[in-house]
Amino acid sequence: xxxxxxxxxxxxxxxxxxxxxxxxxxxxxxxxxxxxxxxxxxxxxxxxxxxxxxxxxxxxxxxxxxxxxxxxxxxxxxxxxxxxxxxxxxxxxxxxxxxxxxxxxxxxxxxxxxxxxxxxxxxxxxxxxxxxxxxxxxxxxxxxxxxxxxxxxxxxxxxxxxxxxxxxxxxxxxxxxxxxxxxxxxxxxxxxxxxxxxxxxxxxxxxxxxxxxxxxxxxxxxxxxxxxxxxxxxxxxxxxxxxxxxxxxxxxxxxxxxxxxxxxxxxxxxxxxxxxxxxxxxxxxxxxxxxxxxxxxxxxxxxxxxxxxxxxxxxxxxxxxxxxxxxxxxxxxxxxxxxxxxxxxxxxxxxxxxxxxxxxxxxxxxxxxxxxxxxxxxxxxxxxxxxxxxxxxxxxxxxxxxxxxxxxxxxxxxxxxxxxxxxxxxxxxxxxxxxxxxxxx
Ligand SMILES: Cc1ncc(COP(=O)(O)O)c(C=O)c1O
Numbered sequence: 064x065x066x067x068x069x070x071x072x073x074x075x076x077x078x079x080x081x082x083x084x085x086x087x088x089x090x091x092x093x094x095x096x097x098x099x100x101x102x103x104x105x106x107x108x109x110x111x112x113x114x115x116x117x118x119x120x121x122x123x124x125x126x127x128x129x130x131x132x133x134x135x136x137x138x139x140x141x142x143x144x145x146x147x148x149x150x151x152x153x154x155x156x157x158x159x160x161x162x163x164x165x166x167x168x169x170x171x172x173x174x175x176x177x178x179x180x181x182x183x184x185x186x187x188x189x190x191x192x193x194x195x196x197x198x199x200x201x202x203x204x205x206x207x208x209x210x211x212x213x214x215x216x217x218x219x220x221x222x223x224x225x226x227x228x229x230x231x232x233x234x235x236x237x238x239x240x241x242x243x244x245x246x247x248x249x250x251x252x253x254x255x256x257x258x259x260x261x262x263x264x265x266x267x268x269x270x271x272x273x274x275x276x277x278x279x280x281x282x283x284x285x286x287x288x289x290x291x292x293x294x295x296x297x298x299x300x301x302x303x304x305x306x307x308x309x310x311x312x313x314x315x316x317x318x319x320x321x322x323x324x325x326x327x328x329x330x331x332x333x334x335x336x337x338x339x340x341x342x343x344x345x346x347x348x349x350x351x352x353x354x355x356x357x358x359x360x361x362x363x364x365x366x367x368x369x370x371x372x373x374x375x376x377x378x379x380x381x382x383x384x385x386x387x388x389x390x391x392x393x394x395x396x397x398x399x400x401x402x403x404x405x406x407x408x409x410x411x412x413x414x415x416x417x418x419x420x421x422x423x424x425x426x427x428x429x430x431x432x433x434x435x436x437x438x439x440x441x442x443x444x445x446x447x448x449x450x451x452x453x454x455x456x457x458x459x460x461x462x463x464x465x466x467x468x469x470x471x472x473x474x475x476x477x478x479x480x481x482x483x484x485x486x487x488x489x490x491x492x493x494x495x496x497x498x499x500x501x502x503x504x
Contacts, residue, residue: 087194091213104431110463112386112450113431115259115406119322121378123371127322130361138357146353148345150176150329154360158329162315165291166301169308169331175340176351180289180316180328184211184252186343187285187312187330191249192217197241199251201229203409203438203447205259205287208252212440218246219440226400228265229253231272238280250283250312256299257290257405260438260449264403267300274307282310289316289328292372294404295380309333317359319406320372325355379406385457386450389464394471406453409435411446412471415478418448421470430466 104111134142149155155174162169177183184207192198194216200208202221212219220241223233234251241248253273255265265273277284286303304313316328332340344351362368386408390399398411412418418434425431435447450467452460 088214088216091216092210093213101431104426109426109429109431110455110459110466111431112452112455112460112463112467113433114454115451116454117319117323117406118375118378118454119324121374122322123366126366127358127362130358130365133365134354134357134361142354142357144353146350146356148350149341150174150351151353151356151360154327154356154363155329157360157363158315161292161320162302162304162313162331165288165298166305167313167331168305173331173334173337175330175332175337175344176356177314177328177330177344178348178351179318179323179326180287180314180330181207181211182344182347183314183328183330184208184285184287186340186347187250187314187336188212188215188217189343189347190336190339191283193247195247197246197248199234199237199248199282200440201253201258201261203260203435203444204252204440205254206433206437208287209438209440212252217249220248221439221441221443222251224258224261224263226263228255228258228263228269229273231269231276234273234276238276238282242280248280248282250285251277252285252287253303254287254290255303256288257293257402257407259290259405260407260433260435261409262400262402262405262407263409264299270300270303271306274303274310278307278310284311285314286311287314289314289319290405292320293376293379293406295376295383296403299404304331312336320375321359321362321368325359326352327355327359376404379404379453382452382455382457382460383408385460386452386464389461390450393464393468397471406451408450408452410448410450412448413475414446416471416474417445419445421474424474425467425470428466428470430463430470432467 101113103109104113152171154176155171158174159169159171177186188211192212192215196217197220198212198217199220199222201224203224204221209219220237222237223230238248253265255270257264274284284303288302291299291302302313304311313331314328315331317325318328330340383402387401390397400409402408418432419436422431422434433449435444435449436442438444438449455463
């Protein structure tokens, strides 16, 4: 077949000969607008505060290597074979032990091992979403979840978030609006602990209230919790799944507490949903990687994994402290959240600035961040940016924030020069107040 050039809705041309053949859902697989810039941003001279990569160099690589060797010596043929679509019983037992740390008690049969929690998101969405169904999600929300929901043609409806997490009153209001419009709401997607990207944590009272609201409205809760064990001061409130079993699908992951390279996550689901998840898992991938599961299992059995998570906490706490201190020193007027764990700080820019438009200039100054627009399904978010403190060293974080201050102050000077008294004057929002972080809804 020769290459044809198609005009599409008068909006341009393309050189893909299969352009007219794709399923409608493929339209939801859009390239991130900032991906091209991130290719530039990954140059070594650029300080990246953009990605969410765990600092795997802090892992005890000798213990992981020993686990790997033992798996190959003792169970090689099994580890290299296909496995069960639900995951190995041994790993599922160990996952129960991990979840018990967050107050969750379930049976080993209720756990389904997935290829990272990203695949858990995909499977749950595949099971529940017809085109046009509504997924409720915090505003902002995890960019990878937005991508999955879009790929199944869900309508994503954002619900306000503040420094205490998802706002129950806003949830109630949104459900009423959508119901009045005749929409079908399938589930609420929420990241209660050390939110990506907002860095905030849902209070216990709100967990209880949100579960009540969802129960009353027949809405399933999809609780995504990859960061819960990475707390800096004290553990967050116990999981929503610890309060409610029947109405919650819980997603966990070894990506942030061990290593993302294993690609091992899990779902804990009520009985009927779990059965469907296993079938969907088998249809998607036959079985999660036996090899990864065996190595992770062996590591959990033989290493002091709790001590290793504590080491991660120390590493990330120091980086969080460094980033917040550098922001206070170099950008004291910026409003931001105060993460008690996880990887991210959410920054509110003065009203005149646009985080997406400013990114090329930042990369030119050799610093990168993620513009807030990545975390909204509706184009909002220009007034925000996500800064990650997980990967760069403290020294690099300081350098990155100094560069960011040059960029932001340069942009402010520019707008103030052109309109010193008018609409480009600094927004009162940018005046940092002592006390709670800003409302970031
Ligand atoms: C909130 C959230 N959910 C899910 C994932 C996917 O993680 P994985 O598939 O590596 O378990 C991430 C990764 O950054 C995340 O931040």
